[in-house]
Amino acid sequence: MTGISFARKLKDRLVFGLVCLAFIVAVAPLVSVLWMLVKNGMKRFDMNFFTHSMRNVGPLDNNGGAYHALLGTVEQVGIAAVIAIPIGLLTAVYLIEYGGNRRLGRVISFFVDVMTGVPSIVAGLFVLAFWVLGLGMGFSGFAGAMALSILMMPVVVRSAEEMLKLVPDELREASLALGVPKWRTIISVVLPTAFTGIITGIVLAIARVMGETAPLLLTVFGLDSINPNAFNGPQESLPLYIFQQAGMPNQPAIDRAWTAALALILIIMVLNLVARLLGWWRAPAKSR
Amino acid sequence: MTTDVIESGGGLDRSASRRVRRGDQIFRLASSGAGILLLAIMAAIAVFLIVKAIPALQKNSANFFTEKTWNPNAQPATFGIAALAFGTVLSSLLALVVATPIAIGVALFITHYTPRRISGLLGYVIDLLAAVPSVVYGLWGLAFLVPRIQSPEQWLQKHLGFIPLFGGDSVSGRSILTGSIVLAIMILPIIAAISREVFLQAPNAQAEAALALGATRWEMIRMAVLPFGRPGVVSAAMLGLGRALGETIAVAMVFPAAFTVSFRILTPTGNSIAANIANGFGESGPTGRGALIASGLVLFVITLVVNMAARLIIARRKEYSRAGA
Numbered sequence: 001m002t003g004i005s006f007a008r009k010l011k012d013r014l015v016f017g018l019v020c021l022a023f024i025v026a027v028a029p030l031v032s033v034l035w036m037l038v039k040n041g042m043k044r045f046d047m048n049f050f051t052h053s054m055r056n057v058g059p060l061d062n063n064g065g066a067y068h069a070l071l072g073t074v075e076q077v078g079i080a081a082v083i084a085i086p087i088g089l090l091t092a093v094y095l096i097e098y099g100g101n102r103r104l105g106r107v108i109s110f111f112v113d114v115m116t117g118v119p120s121i122v123a124g125l126f127v128l129a130f131w132v133l134g135l136g137m138g139f140s141g142f143a144g145a146m147a148l149s150i151l152m153m154p155v156v157v158r159s160a161e162e163m164l165k166l167v168p169d170e171l172r173e174a175s176l177a178l179g180v181p182k183w184r185t186i187i188s189v190v191l192p193t194a195f196t197g198i199i200t201g202i203v204l205a206i207a208r209v210m211g212e213t214a215p216l217l218l219t220v221f222g223l224d225s226i227n228p229n230a231f232n233g234p235q236e237s238l239p240l241y242i243f244q245q246a247g248m249p250n251q252p253a254i255d256r257a258w259t260a261a262l263a264l265i266l267i268i269m270v271l272n273l274v275a276r277l278l279g280w281w282r283a284p285a286k287s288r
Numbered sequence: 289m290t291t292d293v294i295e296s297g298g299g300l301d302r303s304a305s306r307r308v309r310r311g312d313q314i315f316r317l318a319s320s321g322a323g324i325l326l327l328a329i330m331a332a333i334a335v336f337l338i339v340k341a342i343p344a345l346q347k348n349s350a351n352f353f354t355e356k357t358w359n360p361n362a363q364p365a366t367f368g369i370a371a372l373a374f375g376t377v378l379s380s381l382l383a384l385v386v387a388t389p390i391a392i393g394v395a396l397f398i399t400h401y402t403p404r405r406i407s408g409l410l411g412y413v414i415d416l417l418a419a420v421p422s423v424v425y426g427l428w429g430l431a432f433l434v435p436r437i438q439s440p441e442q443w444l445q446k447h448l449g450f451i452p453l454f455g456g457d458s459v460s461g462r463s464i465l466t467g468s469i470v471l472a473i474m475i476l477p478i479i480a481a482i483s484r485e486v487f488l489q490a491p492n493a494q495a496e497a498a499l500a501l502g503a504t505r506w507e508m509i510r511m512a513v514l515p516f517g518r519p520g521v522v523s524a525a526m527l528g529l530g531r532a533l534g535e536t537i538a539v540a541m542v543f544p545a546a547f548t549v550s551f552r553i554l555t556p557t558g559n560s561i562a563a564n565i566a567n568g569f570g571e572s573g574p575t576g577r578g579a580l581i582a583s584g585l586v587l588f589v590i591t592l593v594v595n596m597a598a599r600l601i602i603a604r605r606k607e608y609s610r611a612g613a
Contacts, residue, residue: 004504012504019401022393023410026480029473030417033428040431090322098316099323108323110599111330117527117595118333118588119534121562125584126333129340133577150329157326183315211421214536214566239423243537246427254431261424272419276412 034265041262043255050263053236054224062252066260068226069241072141075230076220076237077210079145080152085202087149088156095157096164097186115154123150124215132219139221141230144237147215152205159201163194200279207271211264213239238264337585344578352582357547358564360579361572367579369561369586371547376560376587379464379539380532382553383471388525390472391479398480399487400509411484418477426541429470434461434542441465441554452551460556462544467560468553470538475528482527486520487513519601526598530591536562561587 004012049065057064091108099105127147131137167190175185191198216222221234222244238260245257345352347365355368394414398407441459448454494512503511540563544556565580572580 004502008504008507012506015506015509016401019393019397022390023397025390026394026417026476027413029428030413030420032432033420033424036428036432037424087322087325090319091326094319094323098319104320104323108327110603111327113599114592114595115326115330117530117534117591117598118330119536119562119591121534121536121565122333122337122584122588122591125565125581126336128577129336129581130332133340134336150333153326153329181309181312183311186315207419211423213421213423214540214562217537217566218569239421239537242423242427243541246423246430246541257427261427264421265424268419268421272416 037258037262037265040255040258042259044259045262049256049259053226055226057224059248059250060252064252064256066236066238066241066256066263068223069236069238069260070263071226071228072220072223072230072235073210073238075228076141076144076148076216076235077206079142079230080148080209081202081206083145083149084152084156084205088153088205089160089198091153091157092160092164093186093191095161097182097190112154112157115150116158118150119214120147120151120212121214121218123147124218126150127215128218139219139234140232141220141227141235141237144216144220144235145230147219148209148212151212151215152209155205155208156202159204160194160198163197163201164190166197167193196278196281200275203271203275203278207268207275210268210271211239213237213243216240217243238267333588334585337581337588340578341582341585342578344575345582347575348579356549358568358579360576365575365579369583371549372559372561372564372583373586373590374549375464375543375558376533376562376590378551378553379468379471379543379558379560380529382464382468383475383532384525384529386468386472387476387479387528388521391476391524391528392483392521394476394480395483395487396509396513398484400505400513411481414477414480417473418481422474422535422538423541425470425474426538429466429538429542433466433469437461437463437466437469445554453553456550456552456555458556459554460544462542462556464543464553464558467539467543467558467563470542471532471535474535474538475532478531479521479524479528482524483517483521486517486524489520490516519604523598523601526594526601530594530598533594534562534587534591536566539563540566 048063050070051067052063052065053068054064054066055068091112095105095109095112099108124147127143127150131143131146132139137143171189171193172185175189176182180189216237217240220237220240222240223234223236227233227235242257242260242264245253245260248254344360344365348355348360348367349364350357350366350368352368354370355366356371358367358372359365360367398410398414402410438459438461441461441463444454445456445459449456490513494516495508498508498512499505539560543559543563545559545563545567546557547559548557550557561583565584568576568580
């Protein structure tokens with residue numbers, strides 16, 4: 001036996017090297033981003049930053065914070081979740097339990113996929129054209145929440161759909177055979193079985209829209225002071241705050257942008273971690 | 289006595305079944321209503337963008353599709369999508385060219401070169417790249433990439449300047465190239481994740497047969513994995529392209545924001561539709577906002593076409609593999 005020729009072995013090694021290199025090249029930006037976030041973000045990571053707004057903060061002042069932005073983000077994302085979760089869940093239920101193979105089901109399924117690809121700025125423009133300008137309601141946290149909910153819906157539908165598919169048909173059949181009506185079967189058998197998986201998907205969807213900036217720019221507009229009312233007048237949000245502070249020419253503003261970015265990443269990482277832990281804690285009927 | 293029980297029992301049953309039927313109807317209606325609402329939202333996006341774009345387009349004194357400049361707030365309003373659409377497509381294609389090979393490499397590394405136990409963890413690390421918000425990439429691009437990219441750009445211009453892509457009189461940290469690199473980083477995890485799924489689905493028997501015949505690992509991948517995965521990778525790349533076309537804030541922060549049509553990716557020229565909306569919205573009057581909405585409509589249509597094409601490729605693939613099974 002002569003074994004593998006040198007040229008073939010060399011090619012194999014070469015590809016192995018390239019593939020490793022690709023992975024290193026892909027991870028390098030992540031490491032760099034995280035490193036710069038920690039390095040630059042720690043400068044202003046103090047109590048003052050998380051308890052104060054930007055009201056009456058001059059361009060060269062070293063204080064000022066993101067309390068108003070944090071408050072706005074929590075409200076906007078919360079309202080978006082309240083809008084998107086029921087619609088997304090019901091759509092997933094329709095696709096799996098009722099109309100998956102009907103014409104309407106196929107059309108909805110296709111457009112959910114297409115909706116995943118709608119650029120976030122287009123969702124913002126839509127709410128701007130429809131709500132802010134069309135109905136003359138003006139900028140508000142609620143307008144931003146509507147834009148975010150459009151981005152959230154397809155994500156919720158897709159993840160909930162995957163989880164509902166994993167529920168074994170035997171459970172449904174057993175429940176129906178006992179004379180339980182279909183809607184009760186769905187509510188008290190199917191949904192509880194898929195519960196943790198669905199929650200995981202929802203948490204990931206929330207984490208995804210939390211960092212959206214572009215649609216909020218067009219709908220929430222931004223504000224330097226605290227506005228706790230999401231239904232009236234412009235608000236601030238954390239990603240918007242980062243965008244605005246980073247665009248200013250002064251070092252204190254750029255420091256604030258980094259600290260806000262660090263805070264945003266921490267929130268998103270915690271949400272991702274919670275989702276992972278939930279999925280790992282009770283993987284429903286999954287043998288993978 | 290007995291008949292009484294039976295009759296009342298029957299009566300109960302009937303009303304109960306009516307209630308059941310009503311419950312079923314309500315639930316069915318609610319869930320299909322939610323699905324139809326999703327369709328209605330998609331339709332409403334198109335309708336409202338068109339409605340709000342028309343007044344601005346009527347005030348436009350130039351041809352919207354061929355004009356390069358963007359002065360919708362001037363008198364008379366003059367604006368066109370040409371430079372913006374060009375910059376959007378150029379930067380997204382560049383990002384795709386950079387990201388796709390790396391993403392395929394990453395997917396192969398995770399699926400075929402690492403033990404199963406740590407491949408899940410490595411996949412999670414790549415997914416983290418997708419979890420970083422756009423605005424944070426923009427901040428990073430501004431602080432890290434823009435100052436550091438100038439010397440490689442000068443090198444490219446000096447030694448490869450004869451290629452039009454790298455030509456031009458001056459280089460700038462804020463250039464199409466910088467924006468494309470940021471875009472590439474952002475679309476890489478999407479392409480890698482879908483490619484990974486596809487590579488995992490490649491039939492194991494063929495891979496084992498190739499290895500049993502004495503193929504090296506690379507030969508096995510080339511013969512048994514890549515041909516199977518190609519349609520999946522193509523649609524993954526198209527989904528990545530769709531994402532890159534619509535990406536806004538990161539690009540708005542590192543693009544030079546100049547309205548020109550030029551292939552010179554190192555020079556401070558170029559802009560994109562989405563970046564222009566983000567940067568121009570603050571100073572826009574009524575006509576300006578309408579003009580931005582009109583440009584958003586163009587972006588919507590472009591991404592819609594790209595995404596639909598990608599989805600159709602995936603759908604066809606699914607039917608094909610089902611028929612084969």
